[in-house]
Amino acid sequence: MRLPKYFHYAGTQRTIAGHGALRKLPGIMASLGSSRPLLVTDRGVQEAGLTELVLSVLGASKPSGNQENAITVSAVFSDVPADSDTHAVARGAAMFRERNCDSIVAVGGGSVMDTAKGIRMVSTLGGDDLSAYSGAGRLQETLIPLYAVPTTSGSGSEATQVAVIKDHDTGRKISYTSPYLIPDAAVLDPLMTVTLPPLMTAATGMDALTHAIEAFISLAKNPLSDSASLQAVELAARNLPQVIINPHDEESRLQMAVASHLAGAAFSNSMVSIVHTLGHCAGSVCGIPHGICMGILLSYGLEYNLHMIRSEISLLLLPLRGKAEYMETKPSKRPEAVIASIRGLAGHLHELTARQYPLRFRDVQRTDGSLVMEPQHIPVIARLALGDPSQFYNPEQVDYHDMVRVLEAAYWGYALDQGLVKKGHQK
Amino acid sequence: MTGRADTGHEVSTSFSFHVRSELFAGLHALDHLPLELQRVQCPSPFVIYRDDREGRHLYKLLRRCMKQTKLRGFIGMCIDGSHEGFEELMEMCKLFVSSECTGIIALGGGSLQAWAKFLNAAASSFSASPDAQPPADFSELAEYTCTEHHRFYPLFSVLTDHLDGREAAGTAELYGCCLSHAALVPSRIFLDSRGYPQGSITHTARTALFALAQFLEAVRPSRTSPLIEMYVRSGLLSLHHGIMHMQSQEGRHASACAAVYASMIQPNILPGPLTSLAALCSSSGLASQAEVVHALLPDMLELIKSRHGAALSFLDSLPVLLGLPQDTDGISWIEDLEQRAFAHADADGQRDVIVNLARNTSRLASSMQAAEVLELLDTSLKGAR
Numbered sequence: 001m002r003l004p005k006y007f008h009y010a011g012t013q014r015t016i017a018g019h020g021a022l023r024k025l026p027g028i029m030a031s032l033g034s035s036r037p038l039l040v041t042d043r044g045v046q047e048a049g050l051t052e053l054v055l056s057v058l059g060a061s062k063p064s065g066n067q068e069n070a071i072t073v074s075a076v077f078s079d080v081p082a083d084s085d086t087h088a089v090a091r092g093a094a095m096f097r098e099r100n101c102d103s104i105v106a107v108g109g110g111s112v113m114d115t116a117k118g119i120r121m122v123s124t125l126g127g128d129d130l131s132a133y134s135g136a137g138r139l140q141e142t143l144i145p146l147y148a149v150p151t152t153s154g155s156g157s158e159a160t161q162v163a164v165i166k167d168h169d170t171g172r173k174i175s176y177t178s179p180y181l182i183p184d185a186a187v188l189d190p191l192m193t194v195t196l197p198p199l200m201t202a203a204t205g206m207d208a209l210t211h212a213i214e215a216f217i218s219l220a221k222n223p224l225s226d227s228a229s230l231q232a233v234e235l236a237a238r239n240l241p242q243v244i245i246n247p248h249d250e251e252s253r254l255q256m257a258v259a260s261h262l263a264g265a266a267f268s269n270s271m272v273s274i275v276h277t278l279g280h281c282a283g284s285v286c287g288i289p290h291g292i293c294m295g296i297l298l299s300y301g302l303e304y305n306l307h308m309i310r311s312e313i314s315l316l317l318l319p320l321r322g323k324a325e326y327m328e329t330k331p332s333k334r335p336e337a338v339i340a341s342i343r344g345l346a347g348h349l350h351e352l353t354a355r356q357y358p359l360r361f362r363d364v365q366r367t368d369g370s371l372v373m374e375p376q377h378i379p380v381i382a383r384l385a386l387g388d389p390s391q392f393y394n395p396e397q398v399d400y401h402d403m404v405r406v407l408e409a410a411y412w413g414y415a416l417d418q419g420l421v422k423k424g425h426q427k
Numbered sequence: 428m429t430g431r432a433d434t435g436h437e438v439s440t441s442f443s444f445h446v447r448s449e450l451f452a453g454l455h456a457l458d459h460l461p462l463e464l465q466r467v468q469c470p471s472p473f474v475i476y477r478d479d480r481e482g483r484h485l486y487k488l489l490r491r492c493m494k495q496t497k498l499r500g501f502i503g504m505c506i507d508g509s510h511e512g513f514e515e516l517m518e519m520c521k522l523f524v525s526s527e528c529t530g531i532i533a534l535g536g537g538s539l540q541a542w543a544k545f546l547n548a549a550a551s552s553f554s555a556s557p558d559a560q561p562p563a564d565f566s567e568l569a570e571y572t573c574t575e576h577h578r579f580y581p582l583f584s585v586l587t588d589h590l591d592g593r594e595a596a597g598t599a600e601l602y603g604c605c606l607s608h609a610a611l612v613p614s615r616i617f618l619d620s621r622g623y624p625q626g627s628i629t630h631t632a633r634t635a636l637f638a639l640a641q642f643l644e645a646v647r648p649s650r651t652s653p654l655i656e657m658y659v660r661s662g663l664l665s666l667h668h669g670i671m672h673m674q675s676q677e678g679r680h681a682s683a684c685a686a687v688y689a690s691m692i693q694p695n696i697l698p699g700p701l702t703s704l705a706a707l708c709s710s711s712g713l714a715s716q717a718e719v720v721h722a723l724l725p726d727m728l729e730l731i732k733s734r735h736g737a738a739l740s741f742l743d744s745l746p747v748l749l750g751l752p753q754d755t756d757g758i759s760w761i762e763d764l765e766q767r768a769f770a771h772a773d774a775d776g777q778r779d780v781i782v783n784l785a786r787n788t789s790r791l792a793s794s795m796q797a798a799e800v801l802e803l804l805d806t807s808l809k810g811a812r
C-alpha cells in the first residue's frame with residue numbers, strides 16, 4: 001500500500017442503493033426540508049419514461065416529519081445538451097428562480113448531473129457568471145440541496161465534487177471542484193438503468209472501470225479511494241458483460257450502479273490521469289463519446305505507465321480475475337495479466353454488442369460509415385492534451401511525443417512499444 | 428437482496444450509507460483546520476484536550492496552526508478525563524456559553540472525544556432553551572438532547588493513531604451513560620501524523636484488538652453493504668501492517684489508516700455483541716476491552732460462521748494480497764493477528780475473564796444487543812469449562 005503524506009477525503013452525504021431505492025427519495029428530501037424541487041433531466045431520459053417514474057414517486061409522497069406539505073415538483077428542466085454548457089445552466093437557474101424552487105433533483109447521466117451542479121451554484125450564490133467559481137476549492141459555501149438519481153452507470157457524478165461545464169461562447173470545458181458540489185444524496189435504483197441500450201451500457205461501464213483504475217494509479221491516491229477503487233473494479237469486471245447479455249438483470253444493474261458510484265467517489269478524491277487527459281481531448285477534437293474514448297485508451301494508458309506502477313496494478317488482478325487466477329499467475333507477470341484482462345473484457349464487450357463497441361479509434365464510425373477520427377487528428381489532440389490538468393496526476397511525466405505514441409497505438413490497435421516510452425521521474 | 432462475490436461472501440446491495448465527516452489525514456493535516464473553522468463559520472472555538480504528554484503535544488501543534496489565522500482566538504481547557512464528573516461538565520458548559528464559543532475542537536482519543544460530545548450536548552441544549560431547568564446528570568442530559576431536530580455546535584475532532592473509529596460515530600459513553608444522535612458526528616476529522624504519540628505500544632495494541640473485533644462484527648450479513656465490506660477489507664489489511672510493525676512510524680501510519688477505515692464504517696453500523704460487551708465491561712470495571720476481545724474473539728468468529736455460513740470466507744482472499752503462504756486461511760490469519768496484538772496489550776488471560784463475565788451476566792444483559800451478548804457469553808462459558 002502506498003501511503004500519501006497527506007490527503008483529504010469528502011464523500012457523498014448519503015448513498016441509498018437497492019431495489020426500490022427511489023421510493024426512499026421523498027423521505028430523504030423531507031428530512032432536509034425540501035418540498036419544491038426543480039427536476040433537471042434531458043430529453044433522452046424523458047423519452048425513456050424515467051422522468052415520469054421519478055415524478056410519480058415524488059407526486060405520491062405525503063407530508064412527513066416537520067414538513068407542512070408533500071413534495072411538489074415546481075418545474076421540470078429538460079433542456080440539457082449532450083455536453084453541459086453555461087447557457088443551459090443559465091436557463092435552468094432562471095427557471096429555478098421563476099418557480100421559487102428550494103432544491104434540485106437531477107435525473108440522468110453525467111451531463112445532467114453537471115448541469116444540475118451548475119444551476120445549484122448559480123441559484124445559491126446569485127449572479128450568472130459561473131466562471132467566478134471555476135477551478136479547485138473556490139466555492140466555499142453550502143449550497144441548496146441536490147438529490148442525484150443516475151440513469152447510467154458510468155460518470156459517477158452523483159458521488160463527485162466535480163462539475164465540467166462548457167463555456168458556450170468559447171467552447172472551452174471548464175471544471176469546478178469543491179466538496180460543496182457533492183450531492184446531498186445519491187439514489188441508486190436498478191430500475192433507472194435497465195432501459196440503457198447495450199452500446200451505451202458498455203461505454204459507460206468502461207468509463208466507470210477507467211475511473212476506478214485511474215484513481216488507483218494516480219499520484220493523488222489515498223487509502224480511502226484505493227478501497228473504493230478495488231471494490232468498483234471487482235463489481236464492474238463481474239457485472240458489465242452480464243448487463244449486456246441480459247439488460248433486465250436488475251441485480252447486475254444494481255451492482256454496476258454501485259461500481260460506478262464507488263469509482264466516482266474514488267476519482268473525485270484522487271483524480272485521474274493520462275487516459276482521461278487524452279480522452280477529454282479526443283472527445284473535444286473529434287466528438288467521440290467519453291465512454292468510448294475511455295474503453296479504447298485504458299489499456300494503453302496502463303501500458304504507458306507500466307514501469308512506474310507495476311506493484312499497484314498487480315493488485316488489480318485479484319478483483320479483475322479472482323483469487324484462483326491471481327494465485328496461479330507469477331507475481332512478475334501480474335501487471336501484464338491485468339492489461340490483458342482489460343483488453344479481454346473490451347473484446348468481450350465488442351462481441352456482445354455485435355461489434356458496435358469499438359476497440360481502437362480507427363473503428364469509430366459515423367452512421368454513414370465515415371471515420372470519426374483520422375490520423376491527422378493525433379497531433380492536434382496531443383497538443384491540446386498538454387493543457388489538460390489531469391496529466392499532472394499521471395505517474396509518468398507525460399510529454400507531447402508520449403501522447404502521440406499512445407494515441408497512435410490506440411488508433412491502430414497495436415501494443416505500445418515499451419522501448420520507446422520515456423522513463424521519467426514524476427512519481 | 429444480496430449479490431454473491433467471487434469469494435462466496437454475500438453482500439447486501441440494498442443499503443444506505445452516510446459519510447458525514449470530511450477527513451484530513453497525514454503530515455500537516457492540522458494546518459487545514461483554521462480554514463475549515465472559517466468555512467463552517469466558527470470564529471471562536473472551545474478547545475478541549477487531555478492533561479498528559481499527548482494532549483499537550485496536540486495543543487501545542489494546534490496553537491501553532493491557529494497563530495497564523497485571523498480567528499478571534501479560542502478558549503482552551505484541559506481535563507484529566509478520569510476524575511471529572513457531571514459537575515465539571517456543567518462548569519465547562521458555563522465557560523463555553525459565557526465565552527460565546529461557536530464550536531468545539533477536541534484533541535485526543537476516544538474518551539476525550541466522548542467528553543467533547545457531552546459538552547456539545549450540554550452547550551447546545553442550553554443555547555436552545557436558556558431558561559429551561561438544567562439537566563441534573565449525564566442520563567438526563569442524554570434524554571434532553573435526543574430530539575430529532577436538535578442542533579449541535581460544529582465539532583472538530585483532532586485524533587491520534589490510538590483509534591478504533593468510535594470517535595467518528597454519533598455516539599458517546601461516559602460513566603455508563605450513552606449519548607446518541609446522528610448530528611453528533613464530527614463535521615471534520617483531522618489525523619496529523621505529527622500528533623502520533625510515541626512509546627505507548629500497549630495502548631496501540633489494545634486499540635488494535637478492539638478495532639479487529641469491530642471490523643469482523645461489521646460484516647455480519649444483516650448489517651453489511653458493499654461499502655462497509657470494502658472498508659473492512661482495507662481496514663484489516665492496514666491493521667495487519669499496524670500490528671506487524673507496531674514500533675515503527677510505518678506501523679503507526681498503518682494503524683492510523685485502519686482507524687480511518689473504521690471511522691467510515693462506525694457511523695453506519697450498530698455495535699456487535701463483542702464490541703458492546705467489551706465497551707460495557709471496560710466502563711463497568713469488570714475487565715479491559717483487550718481482555719474481553721482476547722477471551723471471546725474465537726467464539727465470536729465461530730458464532731458468525733455457524734449463523735451466517737460463508738460470511739467470513741471473504742477473509743480468505745486477504746492473506747493472498749499480503750503475500751502470506753497460499754494455504755493460510757482467513758480465520759487462522761485473524762487469530763494469529765489477535766495473538767500478536769494481545770502479546771503487547773499487557774492484559775490478563777482468558778478463562779478468568781470469561782468466568783467473571785458469566786457471573787455478571789445480569790448486569791451485562793442491559794446492553795443494547797442483550798440477546799446476542801448473552802449467546803456469545805454462553806458459548807464462551809461452555810468452551811471455558
